[in-house]
Amino acid sequence: MSAVMNKPGKGSQNLKVNSAEMRVEGVSKSYGIAHLRENVVHNASFVIEKSKLTVMIGPSGCGKSTLIRLLAGFDKPDSGTVTIDGKPVKGPDRDRLVVFQESALFPWMNTYDNIMYGPRARGEVDDETKALAEFLLDKVGLTQFRNKFPSQLSGGMQRRAELARAMINFPRVMILDEPFRGLDAMTKELMWEYYAGLYEESRRTNFFVTTDIDEAIFLADRLLIMTNIPTQVRAVLEVDLPRPRNLKELLESDRANEIKMEALGILHEEAMKSFSSGSAAASDFIEAYSKRVKKKG
Ligand SMILES: Nc1ncnc2c1ncn2[C@@H]1O[C@H](COP(=O)(O)OP(=O)(O)OP(=O)(O)O)[C@@H](O)[C@H]1O
Numbered sequence: 109m110s111a112v113m114n115k116p117g118k119g120s121q122n123l124k125v126n127s128a129e130m131r132v133e134g135v136s137k138s139y140g141i142a143h144l145r146e147n148v149v150h151n152a153s154f155v156i157e158k159s160k161l162t163v164m165i166g167p168s169g170c171g172k173s174t175l176i177r178l179l180a181g182f183d184k185p186d187s188g189t190v191t192i193d194g195k196p197v198k199g200p201d202r203d204r205l206v207v208f209q210e211s212a213l214f215p216w217m218n219t220y221d222n223i224m225y226g227p228r229a230r231g232e233v234d235d236e237t238k239a240l241a242e243f244l245l246d247k248v249g250l251t252q253f254r255n256k257f258p259s260q261l262s263g264g265m266q267r268r269a270e271l272a273r274a275m276i277n278f279p280r281v282m283i284l285d286e287p288f289r290g291l292d293a294m295t296k297e298l299m300w301e302y303y304a305g306l307y308e309e310s311r312r313t314n315f316f317v318t319t320d321i322d323e324a325i326f327l328a329d330r331l332l333i334m335t336n337i338p339t340q341v342r343a344v345l346e347v348d349l350p351r352p353r354n355l356k357e358l359l360e361s362d363r364a365n366e367i368k369m370e371a372l373g374i375l376h377e378e379a380m381k382s383f384s385s386g387s388a389a390a391s392d393f394i395e396a397y398s399k400r401v402k403k404k405g
């Protein structure tokens with residue numbers, strides 16, 4: 109289905125669209141040649157459920173961005189299949205939209221023009237799209253900054269503009285690769301609330317990759333915990349916390365803490381495994397883990 113047909117009814121500022129399910133089945137991917145060949149993804153299988161927010165967490169360098177490239181269709185698996193609503197992914201398509209960690213805003217366009225870039229490029233600027241742009245500007249708190257250029261925005265504002273810029277295109281699946289990495293802790297928490305709000309408003313299929321456990325639990329409906337490289341799903345946790353989510357409530361919630369401890373236990377086991385096999389990622393990982401444990405104590 110095209111993104112145009114996916115639009116909500118006229119006059120509506122409703123972001124709900126006909127979102128899709130994606131499946132990764134028995135996927136493997138290696139890079140390099142001969143003895144330098146490295147198996148990055150090994151026989152990975154998982155489902156990105158329709159209308160849910162699935163979060164993937166795994167150690168740095170385990171192969172998460174590699175999986176994103178396969179989902180986006182930028183790259184092909186060596187074996188196994190990636191499908192969207194049962195149809196094989198053959199390449200990039202506007203039904204899937206990827207938001208990366210790096211800013212993708214055009215520096216020569218102001219916030220509003222950046223957000224309107226997709227609809228303009230397709231010649232789809234009508235009153236409905238303009239109304240939606242206003243709605244999104246408001247949702248991400250940038251109405252006052254509509255005429256500013258990216259260089260005049262803070263890092264957090266830039267990411268918010270990017271979220272709005274992606275949402276206006278009505279992808280059936282939103283794929284986000286550590287979009288808030290590198291932001292300071294306070295900005296990050298603000299971003300979680302903006303992003304969770306956008307998700308709750310749209311209930312569009314979202315796939316979000318992170319290395320941050322608090323981010324993962326705050327956002328996820330389902331949490332996929334990955335093994336170290338070559339990666340595959342180690343565990344799936346259902347994050348059965350109520351929505352709309354509120355950070356303060358969540359931090360005080362026993363259930364959230366229980367899920368976090370379970371996830372950290374699994375991640376710790378993975379870190380120990382890679383530590384004994386000499387992986388470089390393991391030391392970062394153990395450091396991050398011990399910080400969390402100290403915080404708790
Ligand atoms: N195009 C490529 N050519 C060769 N090696 C690659 C390529 N892409 C990824 N790799 C290797 O695959 C491994 C996993 O990389 P990937 O970027 O998928 O990890 P990641 O989990 O996203 O890490 P991070 O959390 O740091 O972003 C790395 O060892 C990397 O060197």
Ligand SMILES: [Mg+2]
Nearest residue numbers: 172173174285
């Ligand atoms: Mg990555």
